[in-house]
Amino acid sequence: MTDEEQGLNGSDFYVGSLSSAERSKIKAYYNFDMIASTNGGYFINHVNSTAAQPMKAYWDSLNLQPEENTEGAGRSDDYSFEQAGIPTSGYAMGASARKTSAQAAKWGGTASRAYDPCYHQSCDTTGNINATGLNRSVDGIAYTLWKLAVTNSTPANDFSLATSPATGSVEPGASATGTVSTATTSGSAQTVQLSATGAPVGVTVSFNPASVTSGGSSAMTVATTPATAPGTYPLTITGTGSVTHTTTYTLTVRGTGGCTAQQLLTNGGFESGTTPWTGDTGTIGAHAGQSAHGGSRFAWLGGYGSSATDTLSQSVTVPAGCAKATLTYWLHIDTDESDRVAYDTFQVKVGSTTLTALSNTDAASGYTQRTLDLSRYVGQRITLTFTATEDASLQTSFVIDDVTLQTG
Ligand SMILES: [Ca+2]
């Protein structure tokens, strides 16, 4: 479209040139105007309409709590299509209107300041871009196009896979047992070959029978040896037919000295919703723009490019009688800061005690495994907290996954 700034002339002309048959072929028109505003918010045109549904669903998945785009209503090329009875929607991050304090509390940024302080001004250069917002918008646009343009296809024949129980706890040398059950979820039954990965050296996992017809079940035996080290081991159980599915079985090998060697945190891989984490649990998810260390979900603290603090906490009791407790987590830090100055910080705390302080100066590609000795907390109930604090500009993301607290 051209000539939008003088009154939607291009889009008016184009829509006016379409026959009613041609108009009816347009499923929806999407407007993407102002999607990288530096002090922006998350706005959707006709946010509760059918056309907006995939756009809203994507931003809802990032817990962005989008609002109606009232500032942009009737102002851009989508309005010409809307006037002709064509469904319209779109993303916007705001122009010259000012952010409310409620929006600043929800999205970060500065209240009482324009969403884009450089709107229609000479400072509106490629340096005036909110990369985080742009990324979230573009990913939502791709998601919307996929949902509208690509037919959902499910395999003709499919099955599900589950392990019962999903956990087992044994002393070294003993065997844990369970049942792997399958069900046909679409089409015809199929042969499913069972296998397992992730067991520590010397531990064998066997299935009787080794393959089942979907709908059937198999007895699983996880045999440890006297030399198996105490610890918690997530095993991946795989069913391979015309498609492949996996499920997780968690093996705990107990110590024999009065301390049960075990992993204490729940949902440390962030794969099972947000419980029991507390704080800014909207940071947990399969967010676009970062990757999980394991599975598909992770916690993304920070990354706003504006003053903000994110925290995530979990409380556990470290059992008495254990000699040690070790916190392990995987952390990825990326930043738009270039100075070797700690502007954006990350802390690991137990209670109010800070045990680790990192910052944008520790940024690196990929995840780094970090460990902390929490043995001093044996016998205590503790609250573990990750805190990310950003200053007013230039994002730093602290991405956490696969957090464990292992006793021994
Ligand atoms: Ca994960």
Ligand SMILES: [Ca+2]
């Ligand atoms: Ca910063």
